[in-house]
Amino acid sequence: xxxxxxxxxxxxxxxxxxxxxxxxxxxxxxxxxxxxxxxxxxxxxxxxxxxxxxxxxxxxxxxxxxxxxxxxxxxxxxxxxxxxxxxxxxxxxxxxxxxxxxxxxxxxxxxxxxxxxxxxxxx
Numbered sequence: 001x002x003x004x005x006x007x008x009x010x011x012x013x014x015x016x017x018x019x020x021x022x023x024x025x026x027x028x029x030x031x032x033x034x035x036x037x038x039x040x041x042x043x044x045x046x047x048x049x050x051x052x053x054x055x056x057x058x059x060x061x062x063x064x065x066x067x068x069x070x071x072x073x074x075x076x077x078x079x080x081x082x083x084x085x086x087x088x089x090x091x092x093x094x095x096x097x098x099x100x101x102x103x104x105x106x107x108x109x110x111x112x113x114x115x116x117x118x119x120x121x122x123x
Contacts, residue, residue, distance in 0.1 A: 002027035009117030022095030038091035
């Protein structure tokens with residue numbers, strides 16, 4: 001059974017930075033496409049960024065040039081470095097893993113999900 005655990009969330013002031021980590025266990029991390037999604041209060045779960053197992057990276061327009069996704073296959077861990085944050089970035093952030101190469105912005109592509117990590121950005 002594959003487990004994903006997010007860490008690194010918290011409270012940050014506008015303009016600040018946070019780094020989220022997603023550590024996996026019980027699976028073949030290096031073969032998975034991985035993604036980050038976020039869900040604000042009362043909103044749908046939205047695509048943030050994704051990285052294929054070959055390390056091609058993709059971003060939502062709202063975070064492009066501010067966030068960076070990366071992975072360390074030796075540590076079975078994916079990261080999301082968030083910079084120049086705004087209150088609009090406030091949400092629960094989820095990491096997810098996919099066992100086949102589907103549409104990375106689509107939640108249905110992903111078979112495994114973490115429990116979520118709260119990120120709050122104060123103005």
